[in-house]
Every structure is written in C-alpha cells, then in structure tokens.
Amino acid sequence: MIRVGLIGHGKAGQAVATVLKQDPRFALRWIARRQGEVGQDNDGVPLLPLARVLTDDWLSAHPVDGVIDFSSRESIHIYGAVARARRWALVSAISAYDDGDLTFAQHLARDIRVLCSPNITIGINFMMVAARLLRQIAPHADVEILEQHFRDKPEVSGTARKLAKQLDLDEDRITSLRLGGIVGHHEVIFGFPYQTVRIVHEAIRREAFGTGAAFAISELLQQPAGFYRFEDLLHQRLHEDLARPVFAAPPGQQKGARRPLEDTVDTAS
Numbered sequence: 001m002i003r004v005g006l007i008g009h010g011k012a013g014q015a016v017a018t019v020l021k022q023d024p025r026f027a028l029r030w031i032a033r034r035q036g037e038v039g040q041d042n043d044g045v046p047l048l049p050l051a052r053v054l055t056d057d058w059l060s061a062h063p064v065d066g067v068i069d070f071s072s073r074e075s076i077h078i079y080g081a082v083a084r085a086r087r088w089a090l091v092s093a094i095s096a097y098d099d100g101d102l103t104f105a106q107h108l109a110r111d112i113r114v115l116c117s118p119n120i121t122i123g124i125n126f127m128m129v130a131a132r133l134l135r136q137i138a139p140h141a142d143v144e145i146l147e148q149h150f151r152d153k154p155e156v157s158g159t160a161r162k163l164a165k166q167l168d169l170d171e172d173r174i175t176s177l178r179l180g181g182i183v184g185h186h187e188v189i190f191g192f193p194y195q196t197v198r199i200v201h202e203a204i205r206r207e208a209f210g211t212g213a214a215f216a217i218s219e220l221l222q223q224p225a226g227f228y229r230f231e232d233l234l235h236q237r238l239h240e241d242l243a244r245p246v247f248a249a250p251p252g253q254q255k256g257a258r259r260p261l262e263d264t265v266d267t268a269s
Contacts, residue, residue: 005064008071009033019210089113091216093120096158109227117230118158120212123201125230131188142191148177
C-alpha cells in the first residue's frame with residue numbers, strides 16, 4: 001500500500017482526498033494546510049497546519065512514501081528540504097509556476113522524484129500528447145485554444161498556456177471565458193481548408209484531479225530520481241504499449257512473416 005500525504009485542503013484538495021481514500025492502493029496518512037487547528041476530516045484523517053506536519057516527531061510517527069501538493073506555488077519552498085531529506089516522491093499540481101519555482105523543483109529532482117503539472121487530469125495530458133502529434137502532422141493548420149473556467153478564476157489557465165507553448169503558439173491565440181461554476185474546459189481547434197478538428201477535455205468534477213494524482217504518484221514511485229512532467233509518464237506507457245505486437249503470430253508461423261493470401265481471403269462465396 002502506498003502511504004501518501006496531501007498538502008492543500010481547498011476544493012481541489014478535498015476532492016483529491018476523497019479519491020485517495022476510496023482507492024485501495026493508497027493510505028492517506030495526513031492532510032496539511034497552511035493555517036488552522038489540529039483536527040481530523042470527516043473520515044478521521046489527521047488535518048493540521050503544514051508547519052506542524054514538517055516536524056521530525058510527526059513525520060517519524062506518520063511516514064509517507066510520497067506527497068501530493070494542491071496548495072500554492074510557494075509551498076514547495078517550505079517543505080522542499082524535508083521532501084529531499086525524507087526521500088519523498090513529490091507530485092506538485094499547482095495551476096501556475098514561475099521560473100523560480102520550477103528551478104527549485106528541478107534542483108530537488110537531483111535527489112528525489114519530482115513531477116510538476118499545472119493540470120493533473122489524465123484526460124488533459126492525453127489531450128496535450130494528441131494535439132502535439134496533430135500539430136506535427138499538420139504544421140500549417142490554423143490553431144486556436146479555448147479555455148473556460150468558473151467565474152472567479154482570475155488568471156489565464158496554466159494548462160492553456162502550456163498547450164500554447166507546446167504547440168508553438170502565441171498566448172494571444174488563447175480565448176478565455178469565465179462563466180458560472182464551470183470546473184474546467186479546454187479545447188484545441190485545428191482549422192483545415194476542408195475540415196475542422198476539435199480536441200476537447202471537460203472536467204466534470206474536481207475528483208478528476210484525484211484520479212490523475214493517483215496515477216501520477218503510483219507511476220512516479222516506479223521511476224528513478226529526476227524531474228518529470230505528466231506527459232513523460234504517458235509517453236512511457238505509450239512506448240511500452242507500442243512495443244507489444246498488435247497480433248500474435250499463429251503457432252508455427254514465423255513472427256513478422258506475411259500470411260499466405262489464400263489464408264486471408266474468404267473463398268467460400
């Protein structure tokens with residue numbers, strides 16, 4: 001069983017906690033937040049300030065294999081030294097990083113496994129892989145990015161910015177809409193002369209972040225120390241799958257050999 005600590009107890013953090021507690025692969029040992037009293041959540045998981053978690057006494061009594069961070073970009077600078085000393089696998093799922101944050105994360109990754117992703121959902125990261133492939137196939141197509149989020153989200157989506165960067169687009173090709181309580185909608189639109197291709201991801205509930213975080217931490221624990229992006233884990237899975245033969249050769253047939261034509265054509269009609 002994978003022992004996990006969670007940093008951040010906002011709406012996204014609470015959704016992630018729900019998923020981790022329901023997944024039999026994980027034991028959620030504690031939840032840290034920036035402020036508040038020591039207590040428990042509704043399921044009895046310890047809930048306490050981050051400063052209290054980072055004490056030797058607490059961590060010795062409540063050790064974890066990895067930590068998932070859904071708090072703020074500043075937090076990694078607070079717990080980073082402890083993460084390195086304790087050899088945690090670290091999944092940081094912050095919506096926007098600055099260069100200093102990423103530099104610090106990469107410095108930690110010299111000694112431990114670190115994954116940083118502005119959007120931790122499996123679907124959005126698969127979308128990035130697919131969009132980048134189509135961009136390579138059709139470099140002259142018109143491309144626009146649309147992102148929609150809840151009314152009070154102030155900044156342009158970090159995921160949309162990452163999509164633009166990976167597709168070599170200026171950020172003015174991103175259209176942002178803020179409407180009601182939308183959890184998250186991202187769309188990459190490819191305009192061809194005679195067709196339009198839309199790659200769409202819709203986050204229906206924040207528990208989607210938990211599913212992605214669970215995948216990320218379980219995969220990360222199988223990797224050596226280093227700095228990872230979510231798509232690195234997906235690429236590894238894809239490469240492993242593509243290396244497998246699609247069809248197994250029939251008994252007695254040499255692998256890779258063509259079947260005789262008469263074996264592939266229905267001659268009964």
